[in-house]
Every structure is written in structure tokens, then in C-alpha cells.
Amino acid sequence: EAGVAQSPRYKIIEKRQSVAFWCNPISGHATLYWYQQILGQGPKLLIQFQNNGVVDDSQLPKDRFSAERLKGVDSTLKIQPAKLEDSAVYLCASSLTSDRYTGELFFGEGSRLTVL
């Protein structure tokens, strides 16, 4: 079974530029998450989708961050304009949504963003 795919793995940009990250979840996983992991900290949820609907985006800085999951499969997270404090690893995860739900998330390898 293929895992969660993310790209790009690494990205370096200047502040005020824009960047986009892509995620393809495990086949059949209806729920998709974007987490931000700043160096030395635990992952923090940015947004949670179920199919193509947003379940929770309460911690997403909506003035600069946006995310979509138009067809209920892959997803894109965009930052525009980027700030220095956005330097982090952006982790995508997916999970089952069924009667067998246990809360377990399956993570991709992450996209490391450096803002100069």
C-alpha cells in the first residue's frame, strides 16, 4: 500500500514570496490533515478536511495560508506572502473515516520550508 505522498521535500524562498505544497493521501482515506512543525516543537494542526469539506481550520492563519481539496483526494497548501516565521516542516497526514476509526494518522515525509 502506497503511503502519503508530499512534494516538494525542500523549498527555499524569500520573504513575501509565495509557495505551494502538494499532498496525495493513502487511497481510501477520506480525512486529510495539514500540520505545521516548527523546529523543536510538536506538530500543530493547520487544517483538517473530510472528503472535500473543511472540518477544522481554526488554527490556519487565513490572511496568508490557504488550502484546498477540490476532488476529495489530493490537497494543496499555499502560503502567500511568506514570513520568516513560516519556516517549518509542513506535514500531511490522512486517516480512515469509518466505524473502525481509531484516531491513527498516517504521515508523509513532510515538506521543509525555509524563508530567508
Next chain:
Amino acid sequence: AQSVTQLGSHVSVSEGALVLLRCNYSSSVPPYLFWYVQYPNQGLQLLLKYTTGATLVKGINGFEAEFKKSETSFHLTKPSAHMSDAAEYFCAVTGFGAGRRALTFGSGTRLQVQP
């Protein structure tokens, strides 16, 4: 609301010694508890999880954890550390019936294993 506190951002042990990583949680509903491991430049990998049933759960690579409701704890242990255990470990919580809310993670504990 849910939260996780991991005591000790860095833990150092000798190879062959006991590993103990501490995690305390707060949850307004019966918790589901998880330990994930993260190796450098990689995503998070599930070590073990507690949902319901037996409070002592065993995971991969010889790790285990015990859910203690009275202490709101879910500490991770391994009897004998191996060099390959050096990594960052994260405790996480979600709640049964909590609208299938996403996991809330602790700040992590970096485990260093000395030869």
C-alpha cells in the same frame, strides 16, 4: 479540550539501559493515546496506541506504554535501549466521540543513546 505535556525535552541513556519517556494528558472525553517516533528528515511513524481495553499496550521495536487514568499518564518505556532508538518521540491525544478531532501533539522528547 485536549492537551499533552511531555516532561523532558531531551533524555539521554546508555545503550542497554531502560528508556522512560513521560507523557501526561488532559482530555474532557475518554482519550485515545498515541506515541509516534520521528527520525531525522522523516515523517512521523506510529509506535503504539491505546484506544480501549488493555491498559498496557505493546508497540514496535520493543516499546510499550501503560495508560493510567488515575494519573492521566501514558509513559513510554523500553527495557533496553539500542543505538537505533535515537530519535524524537511525540505523545498525542484525541478523544472518543470528540467529533473525530485531529490528534493534539506534545512538544516532543529527543532521545539520545550513548554507546
